[in-house]
Amino acid sequence: MSDKNAHAYWRANVRIVLTLLLVWFFISFVCGILLADFLDQFRIGGFKLGFWMAQQGSIYGFIVLIYVYIRQMDKLDRKFDLDHRASSQPSRDDSTNPDQEDQA
Amino acid sequence: MSVQIWTYLFIFMSFGLYIAIAIWSKAGSTHDFYVAGGGVHPMTNGMATAADWMSAASFISMAGLISFLGRDGTYYLMGWTGGYVLLALMLAPYLRKFGKFTVPAFIGDRYYSQSARLVAVFCAIIVSFVYVCGQMQGAGIVFSRFLEVDITTGVVIGMAIVFFYAVLGGMKGVTYTQVAQYCVLIFAYMVPAIFISMLMTGNPIPQLGFGSELTPEFGGGYLLDRLDGISEELGFGTYTAGQKSTQDVFFITAALMFGTAGLPHVIIRFFTVPSVRDARRSAGFALVFIAILYTTAPAIAAFSKTNLMNTVNDAEYASMPAWFSTWERTRLISFDDKNGDGRIQYVGDPQRNELTVNRDIMVLANPEIANLPGWVVALVAAGALAAALSTAAGLLLVISTSISHDLLKRCLAPDITEKQELLYARGAIFVAVLIAGYFGINPPGFVAEVVAFAFGLAAASFFPAIVLGIFYSRMNRQGAVAGMLTGFCFTAAYIIYFKFINPAMSNAEHWWFGISPEGIGTLGTLLNLVVALSVCRMTAEPPQEVQTIVRNIRLPGEHLHGS
Numbered sequence: 001m002s003d004k005n006a007h008a009y010w011r012a013n014v015r016i017v018l019t020l021l022l023v024w025f026f027i028s029f030v031c032g033i034l035l036a037d038f039l040d041q042f043r044i045g046g047f048k049l050g051f052w053m054a055q056q057g058s059i060y061g062f063i064v065l066i067y068v069y070i071r072q073m074d075k076l077d078r079k080f081d082l083d084h085r086a087s088s089q090p091s092r093d094d095s096t097n098p099d100q101e102d103q104a
Numbered sequence: 105m106s107v108q109i110w111t112y113l114f115i116f117m118s119f120g121l122y123i124a125i126a127i128w129s130k131a132g133s134t135h136d137f138y139v140a141g142g143g144v145h146p147m148t149n150g151m152a153t154a155a156d157w158m159s160a161a162s163f164i165s166m167a168g169l170i171s172f173l174g175r176d177g178t179y180y181l182m183g184w185t186g187g188y189v190l191l192a193l194m195l196a197p198y199l200r201k202f203g204k205f206t207v208p209a210f211i212g213d214r215y216y217s218q219s220a221r222l223v224a225v226f227c228a229i230i231v232s233f234v235y236v237c238g239q240m241q242g243a244g245i246v247f248s249r250f251l252e253v254d255i256t257t258g259v260v261i262g263m264a265i266v267f268f269y270a271v272l273g274g275m276k277g278v279t280y281t282q283v284a285q286y287c288v289l290i291f292a293y294m295v296p297a298i299f300i301s302m303l304m305t306g307n308p309i310p311q312l313g314f315g316s317e318l319t320p321e322f323g324g325g326y327l328l329d330r331l332d333g334i335s336e337e338l339g340f341g342t343y344t345a346g347q348k349s350t351q352d353v354f355f356i357t358a359a360l361m362f363g364t365a366g367l368p369h370v371i372i373r374f375f376t377v378p379s380v381r382d383a384r385r386s387a388g389f390a391l392v393f394i395a396i397l398y399t400t401a402p403a404i405a406a407f408s409k410t411n412l413m414n415t416v417n418d419a420e421y422a423s424m425p426a427w428f429s430t431w432e433r434t435r436l437i438s439f440d441d442k443n444g445d446g447r448i449q450y451v452g453d454p455q456r457n458e459l460t461v462n463r464d465i466m467v468l469a470n471p472e473i474a475n476l477p478g479w480v481v482a483l484v485a486a487g488a489l490a491a492a493l494s495t496a497a498g499l500l501l502v503i504s505t506s507i508s509h510d511l512l513k514r515c516l517a518p519d520i521t522e523k524q525e526l527l528y529a530r531g532a533i534f535v536a537v538l539i540a541g542y543f544g545i546n547p548p549g550f551v552a553e554v555v556a557f558a559f560g561l562a563a564a565s566f567f568p569a570i571v572l573g574i575f576y577s578r579m580n581r582q583g584a585v586a587g588m589l590t591g592f593c594f595t596a597a598y599i600i601y602f603k604f605i606n607p608a609m610s611n612a613e614h615w616w617f618g619i620s621p622e623g624i625g626t627l628g629t630l631l632n633l634v635v636a637l638s639v640c641r642m643t644a645e646p647p648q649e650v651q652t653i654v655r656n657i658r659l660p661g662e663h664l665h666g667s
Contacts, residue, residue, distance in 0.1 A: 009658075010659075013658070014575070020189075020193060021190075021193065024189045024190075028182045028186050028361075029354060032182055033353050033357065034350065036175065037346070040344070040345070045316065045326075046314075046315040046317065046326030047315040048328070048344050051175050051328070054175055054181070055170075055175070055178055055181055055402040056402065058178075058181075058185075058186065059182070059185045059395050059398055059399055062185050062186055063388070063392055065189050066189060066192045066193075066384075066391055069384065070385060073660075074381070077381070077660055077661075082660050
């Protein structure tokens with residue numbers, strides 16, 4: 001991969017991570033803590049919404065976030081043709097091949 | 105069959121299983137011993153990570169803590185799951201690509217410095233030791249309560265089992281035993297929760313049950329409204345509203361998240377999967393497996409709090425059910441009839457309150473309170489042991505690799521052969537088990553206190569150093585070392601001051617910005633970042649080959665050749 005491509009790949013990667021972290025911050029810190037009292041005026045079944053976000057909703061949200069990340073990164077890897085190599089990369093062992101590290 | 109016999113049966117069977125797995129997965133090389141040969145399936149690794157992560161505290165204490173904290177208990181729930189988002193997005197894939205065995209190896213190589221490596225080794229060992237002592241103590245408590253052997257015997261049995269499979273199998277043995285332990289612990293946690301949810305609300309899914317209406321026998325109406333009502337009436341405050349200050353909850357949650365993402369025994373699990381893609385997938389699996397327990401815990405908290413208050417308040421002491429006296433004997437519940445009327449007053453006002461309840465009872469006594477069959481009660485014992493032993497094994501591995509690989513092979517004695525290194529790794533586990541066992545039998549009074557330490561320190565030292573190492577290629581040795589030392593010392597000083605030197609001052613009035621010692625790791629993390637970035641600006645940029653390492657870990661598959 002050329003330096004230019006590597007750079008573009010990394011920028012796209014960082015954009016995905018930052019977007020998802022914004023959502024992460026919003027569902028946990030904003031909904032679960034800062035706005036919890038405000039959200040408590042709404043209800044789903046027996047739950048007050050703020051309480052539910054704090055003890056249930058945020059955790060489900062975290063799972064969704066990781067799976068969105070996995071999908072987006074798979075797509076990105078395919079776009080930059082890193083896909084097949086990504087799954088066949090041999091594991092490296094630095095104690096048996098001390099010189100192999102950082103040899104790039 | 106009695107509960108006792110069921111307990112022996114379950115514990116005997118589960119321990120037999122762990123030993124069989126250990127013999128089957130014996131490690132032959134350092135590669136096996138440190139990263140299980142690097143060929144673990146992402147789902148297998150996800151399960152192992154979940155067991156590795158969920159400790160005696162998660163299994164035994166968390167639901168109880170939440171039941172006493174109400175909505176504020178959320179900092180454990182969000183803190184200990186939200187950290188996995190950080191781990192999945194910011195650490196795991198890149199560290200997997202880096203392809204080494206340990207966290208200090210990354211720090212040492214990325215910051216081209218033996219002193220950075222040593223600082224990391226030191227932090228890793230301290231953090232892991234603090235944690236492992238708590239696990240051994242947890243195992244001892246379970247043995248003594250359920251089998252009525254003394255704590256010492258219990259801890260020795262636990263030590264022997266962990267020692268056997270960790271020494272024999274290393275990471276390989278630990279990985280497959282942890283998978284078995286996950287199955288045991290999640291089954292043991294869910295069965296009583298499902299039973300109680302059905303009993304109280306008729307809904308078999310506890311996550312939905314605690315937002316449902318109570319069955320007529322329990323008085324009908326939404327469970328949480330009912331719980332709020334009695335809590336207020338008795339002077340405990342509203343269960344579903346916050347009691348602590350918002351900024352403190354905010355900071356504690358953040359410290360637990362950063363700490364989770366920086367804990368070495370969790371990070372190294374991601375070195376065992378075959379590829380970067382698998383590392384991402386594995387983080388997803390891990391969080392799903394963890395979330396099953398973590399979303400059930402608040403339900404158990406609400407069920408058992410309601411149940412407890414319904415059963416005990418203003419009830420006659422003489423007419424208490426059998427479980428009450430069982431747990432009174434273990435001193436987890438104690439009754440002091442202050443006004444001498446023979447009835448139990450369980451109220452928020454400490455002057456009038458007559459009942460002291462240990463939080464652990466919420467999980468341990470739950471099956472008995474709900475009148476579940478003996479085998480369910482016994483299952484909880486096996487589950488708690490699985491949780492304690494799986495976490496202890498993961499931590500012992502970190503201690504052993506830090507010593508044999510980072511300290512000996514990479515620093516002090518680079519000439520040792522692979523065979524010798526393996527021998528040292530096994531020897532280090534042996535010594536670590538003995539020390540952990542000693543602290544399990546003679547628990548220092550501060551075990552609970554130092555948990556805040558472990559998270560705060562992991563957050564303030566490792567997390568920023570690793571993230572900057574990946575996301576900021578200009579980050580250099582001077583900045584990283586200065587940042588880690590500042591974060592570590594600041595956090596340690598704040599916690600030691602308020603927890604040990606001057607505990608009387610430990611209240612919102614004296615805390616900085618109202619942040620309790622549990623949450624100070626967040627400030628330590630920020631301080632680390634600021635110091636690292638400022639020092640980095642003022643010093644030389646890292647050598648070319650280090651910048652090439654950084655470029656390489658950012659690409660999942662291929663090796664980029666120097667620019």
